[in-house]
Amino acid sequence: xxxxxxxxxxxxxxxxxxxxCHKGDLFETPTFSxxxxxxxxxxxxxCDNLYAPEPGYFYGAMFISYIFTGFFxxxxxxxxxxxxxxxxxxxxxxxxxxxxxxxVYVFRLSRSIYINLDQxxxxxxxxx
Numbered sequence: 001x002x003x004x005x006x007x008x009x010x011x012x013x014x015x016x017x018x019x020x021c022h023k024g025d026l027f028e029t030p031t032f033s034x035x036x037x038x039x040x041x042x043x044x045x046x047c048d049n050l051y052a053p054e055p056g057y058f059y060g061a062m063f064i065s066y067i068f069t070g071f072f073x074x075x076x077x078x079x080x081x082x083x084x085x086x087x088x089x090x091x092x093x094x095x096x097x098x099x100x101x102x103x104v105y106v107f108r109l110s111r112s113i114y115i116n117l118d119q120x121x122x123x124x125x126x127x128x
Contacts, residue, residue, distance in 0.1 A: 006022060007022060009116050012112070012116050013109075013112050013113050013116045014109070014112070016031065016108055016109075016112050018044040018046060018047060018049055018051075019049070019115050019116045019118075019119035019120070020044065020047050020049040020119060020120070021044060021046045021047035021049065023044075023046040023047070024041075024044035024045045024046035024047065024049070025041075025045075026040060026051065026108070026111065026112055026115070027039065027040055027108055028040065028041060031104075031105060031108065032104065032105065033104075034104065037104040037107070037108075038104075038107065040052070040111075049119070051115065058111055058114060058115075060114050060118075061110040061111045061113070061114035061115075062110070064110040064113050064114055065106055065107060065109075065110035068106060068109075068110065069099070069106060073095055073099070076091075076094075076095050076098065077091045077092065077095055080094060080095075
């Protein structure tokens with residue numbers, strides 16, 4: 001099985017697919033859509049997997065988002081300030097702009113990683 005093949009967890013995580021069948025979409029709109037960016041269907045349209053089995057299910061995704069964003073911000077500002085030589089104010093303005101643009105992507109990625117770590121792939125639901 002390839003690392004990013006259609007039956008791998010990494011494929012499902014980074015393409016925002018159902019963790020059980022790897023076919024259904026986790027979100028109703030495209031990745032960089034700012035129209036209803038947080039809306040998820042209740043169930044997978046392909047295998048009927050329940051995406052949020054209990055209230056507050058995605059609280060764990062906040063920790064993934066927090067860790068990723070924290071390390072990204074530190075690295076980004078250090079790169080701009082120490083390596084490229086920008087001023088600290090310019091570095092933070094650039095950071096704010098980048099974080100504002102990629103906020104929806106990080107939100108969706110953290111939810112996708114969390115649900116794929118929690119729920120398992122079942123080959124009987126995968127239809128070629």
